[in-house]
Amino acid sequence: MRIRTRPRTLARTSPRTRVTAPVAAVSALLVLTGCGAADMTRQASPFANAQGAKTVTLSVQSWVGAQSNVAVAQYLLEHELGYRVDTVQVDEVPAWDALSQGRVDAILEDWGHPDQEQRYVEDKKTIAPGGGLGVTGHIGWYVPTYFARQHPDVTDWRNLDKYADRFRTAESGGKGQLMDGSPSYVTNDKALVANLKLDYRVVFAGSEAAQITQMRQFAKEKKPFLTYWYTPQWLFEKVPMTEVKLPPYKEGCDADPKKITCAYPKTPLQKYLNADFAKNGGKAAAFLKNFTWSTEDQNEVSLMIANEKMSAQEAAATWARGHRETWKAWIPE
Template sequence: MMNRKHLRLAGTAGAVVLGLTGMSACAAAKTSSSGSSGQVTIAVPSWVGAEANAAVAQYLLEHELDTKVKLTQLDESVAFDAVNSGKADAILEDWDGVPQKVKLYVDSKKSIEPAGDLGVTGHIGWYIPKYLADQHPDITNAKNLNKYASLFKTAESGNKGQLLEGSPSYTTNDDALIKNLKLNLKTVYAGSEAAQITQIKENYKAKKPFISYWWTPQWLNNQLDMVEVKLPPYKKGCDSDPKKITCGYAKTPLQKYIGADFAKKNKKAAQFLKNFKWTDAQQNEVAGMIADKKMSPDKAAETWVKANKNVWKGWLPK
């Protein structure tokens, strides 16, 4: 998720084939080509909540608007470059991780235009399992973490407590926070969202103490009772200098963006993407089908779409 002022899952520059993460563009809907509204390429970052957005958007575009959809996995910074150049058409979940590119492409060049609020509010923080908070009530305040750091020691963290992280491509403020708050912790990366979830679930099942970089919305929060550790409160501008950060993370209304040329040439699809807006719970429902129930993204989208016509029918352009 992310960083700049507000944390977000931003990533290393590069793109990989969506099939590597179980995401693939399904075949176009078997409908008549008459009235077709062309093709849309959606940039998808590497976490399952964003995959859920793309899966549902793809399903509806293909089955309701006869629009072929290509999904391409792109980290946040690269996604803006791709939409600017026309190699991609839409970003459905931006955590405000690259504000300089928003300023360049949206405000200055106007090659990208805002497509509205996704309806989901993102938040990053440090979380511990509730059973640990119940045992040590004062552990939920970051100023007391050194008192309990030994509980979090692992082979990877040495003589410090481990702060479990996800993918190395996720931008975080955690190393700066540890240093500036003088905490006896060390960031240790699981390698991916899936690997982090596996580690969290194993620790939780064994009732082991752990502390992890974590975020909402996240489908796993429906299964595990996690408690956020209180970092110093976020205030606007408190994270403007990454080296001096001592505050926690903001709550960020996630945004959508589309290419300006695409919006002119494919008005129906563009309007649909602008109208696409759902809740944290709805995103978690589809994400859980994909990550927990191991459904294909297309099947998860189909299942949700069939059960929620009253939600998505309002997204279709008039």
């Protein structure tokens, strides 16, 4: 996942490797991994916005689901449409600046940044909507299912303080630990803990990869934990988790980040293109607008990358070989 800055608010106010073909060797740029995202907004791809060049530059976030999107898009752009593709890893909000300025051509998984949409899509018109990804995202608080089965009432936020001592760690300072990933993610958790008056402290693991490592270690030892997590995410296949019910989400309940007391919404994930690229990007732009797949498709590729330790190149090629009927509809005439 998700790095999710993911998470300020996911809702609109009306609601995370590269595949390298022989023609696409750009070794000077960052090699992407599932760890923390580097802020690359000061580094433009040598191919971004190149006039007359059959090239595409994709922004990739550091969570593995976003890497899966990019890996498959890159593979098909290169092998089916003959483009040279480059990727640049950028944190979520800075990626909007890079996209607006043409340093990247597309973002393939955005979890909702209404302030950026207003600024760049509505006001400046330097970014154009690229349509839905086909995947619905949701952030929440989760406990391991083995603990929820032993203590069913833990899945109601009003009972969390009863178990605070069970979730305490050396880092949580005498309170229960609510484990988050990176401070750059979209997260309301500090406000939620304060406003719901819970005896917990938000502790950041630092990245999706570090968070996964901690959760898998807890699960191996059958220890309880409370964590910020999100769907879609392949880890649910390896560490079953049950969501804690927060106060229900209602339209506008997250409008003021300091006053939030509600759950995260379910968010249809969106794609965005540089406006000039959307207009003049030819078949590449058309392909990226057409790129729409399911949560199951994304998780299939993510599992190959993160759990089976396949390279993104191998995972994308494997998925493409088995899903021609899905992706051939994305290829423009």
